[in-house]
Amino acid sequence: MSVAEFLPPPNLDGNSIAKGASQTVEGMFSKAYGAQLTWSQLPIKERIARLKPLRSLLVKNRKRIADSILVPSRQDYRETIASEILPLADCVQWLGRRARKILEPRYSHRRFTPFWLGTIRSTIFRVPHGIVLIIGAGNYPLFLTGVQVLQALVAGNAVAIKPAPGAERTSQLLVELLVESGIPQELLVLLDSDIHAGEQALEAGVDKVVLTGSSRTGRSVLKMLADSLTPATMELSGCDAVYVLPGADLIRVCDLLLFGMRLNGGATCMAPRRVFVPRKLSEVFHRLLSERLRSDYAKNWRTVVPASVHKRLWDAVEAAVGQGAKIFSDSPRGSLPSVDRIEHAEHAHSSTVRIGPVVLTDVLPTMAICSMDLFAPLLLVVPVEDWSDALLADSKCPYALTASVYGPLEDAIRLAKYISAGTITINDTIVPTADPQLPFGGRGESGYGVTRGDEGLLEMTTPKVVSIRKGKWLPHAQVPQPADEELLDGLLQLAHSGSWIDRFRGLQQTLQAAFKSRRQN
Structure with missing residues (x-):
């Protein structure tokens, strides 16, 4: 199946803006502002109640949702349930339980008010921004975009969604389900997926931008926001670190590394990339990893990547090998990013390439491949002397999204304090981040600000302080x-x-x- 077949033209209608549509961005935003004013005046309890039916609607429409998610690297329906539909439904449930408490007004405490200020009483309100522009991701088009949309709506905002190319049908279906759930349609503006639609929205003016994408895209968007000083949350790329400590369960480590490398075909921003292994553990680690790569499942496993990504990957692998890295596999087909099949497309990419796992050993932290955001099934094994050497090697990479630590619990917790990353998982990878209670965000090239959790919900608001002077002492x-x-x-x-x-x-x-x-x- 070609990518052209993956990506049929989107059928955008109603409250949406497609290429050549007569409705202007300004006109749709004007309607959205009017609807947002009414929406923001509703009690939080009422806004939450409007979203409650979405959980059952996600279940009822799960097959339609899965059919709409046309990520070429996605392996099967099982991945879509586990990585998209289930965590989004969990988010709806969590918001229903927690949003009211998180967003309720907070009052200044008399005990902590400086005595020389006199009888002042203050209230801190969390108020919505207005229109939040969500620039969606293509690798998890329902979950990542959906959580951000839900939090923006619960906080009292209107939402403009700019889908990633290929995510049009999923975004359209998300909007339909939200409207069916009880969200006013005027609150939801669905833009076209091409870059010009996003630019038009930024030029028309929004009150907050939430971007999930590459650091290069993040910089481009921030340049457009600079003149208006529009606030933004940047959830950007990753090249994530894995620390293997003495005493780690190496079987567990290898199994989870392969899981992370295969998940969504490697197109996961927090997939394990750079694995720091003490030299004294290298022999056993390499043997266990090799056994798993030689299994029938691993040898036959393939995913699809855009030809442009394949070229970046191939160039980076060649450069690393030229500097001393080794391709780690008994099967060239299973280790080299060789082309099994190229498929031409007319929509998202000019062509795609089918590849297997790519594992390099004897990698140096200074190699360019250790500082690249590649959406591919890539694993880089970096030998180190000890954990302090691993921290130094990790610091060479500008990305700091997530990290994993494997080893005795006490040692892992101690090391986690020194790791620069937004999220650190101990003796696991990726899956714990699906907890809707947890904020998610990075540092450095991985962006700033967070989505999800209490902190992500608060980012969809801005604080407003109202102070009242009592008495006549002035x-x-x-x-x-x-x-x-x-x-x-x-x-x-x-x-x-x-x-x-x-x-x-x-x-x-x-x-x-x-x-x-x-x-x-």
Whole structure:
């Protein structure tokens, strides 16, 4: 099956903007702002209730959803359930249980209000941004985009969705299910998938941007946002690290490495890439990994990558081998990124390539391949002396999305404190991040800000503080007096001096200054 067959033209209608449509982005945004104003005034409980039916709708429409997800690297329906539909339904359930508590107003505490401020009471509200533009990912088009849409809506925003090429049908179906669930259609603006639709939306003006994509795309979008100072959450690429400690269960390590490499055909931003293995464990580790790569399943396993990705991968492998890295497999077909079949397409990519696992050993952390974001089944084994050597090797890579540590629990927890990454899994990989309670985001080239969890929901809002002055005491509104300087200096000593004697002196000075000021009045 060709990618052209994977990607039929999207049937966009209703509240959507396709190429050549008469509706303008500005016109659709104007309607969305009107709907958002009404939506944001609803109690959070009501907004959550509108989303509750979505869980059963996801179950009811699971086959339609799976058929709409045309990711060439996706292996089967099982992967779609586990990596897209199930975690999105879990997110709906979690929002129903937690969103109201997370977004409720917070009040200043009298105990922590500086005494010299007097009787001030403040409330911190979480208010929506307005229109949130979500620039979706192509590798997990339902889950990643869906979670961001749900959190934006619960927070009181309208949403504009710019799908990735190939994700049009999935995004259209997501919008349909949301409307069926009870979300006002005017709140949801579905853009075309080409780059110009995203540019038009940015030019029209949005209030927040959430991007899932490459660091190069992130930089391009941020340049467009600079003039308007529009806030953004950047969930960008990864080239994730794996630390193998002495005492690690190497069978478990190898099994999970192959799982991470195969998941979604390697097109996962947090897939394990750079594996730091102590030299004294190398022999056993290589033997166990080789046994798994020689299994019938591994030898026959193939995935599909765009030809452009294949070329980047092939060039990087050749460069690494030229610098001393070794291709690790008994089967060239199973290790080299050789072309099994090229398929031409008219939509997302000019062609695709079928490849098997690509595993390199004796890799140096300074090699270019250790700093690349490649959506391919790639594993790089980097020999190290100890965990401090591994940390130094890891620091050579500009990406810091997730990391995995394998070894005795106490040692792994101790090491995790020093690893630069947004998420660290211990004795597991990828799967724990599906917990809807957990925020997800990276550092460095992997972006900033988070999605999901409490923190991701809060990012869909901005704080608004309302302070109320009670009583008639307004010393700052009075005409300045000569004793004011002495009074303030005394207050500073009284409140923050390091010794009780100095604080007592501050109290004396404050009282004397207050008495002088009163006499002058």
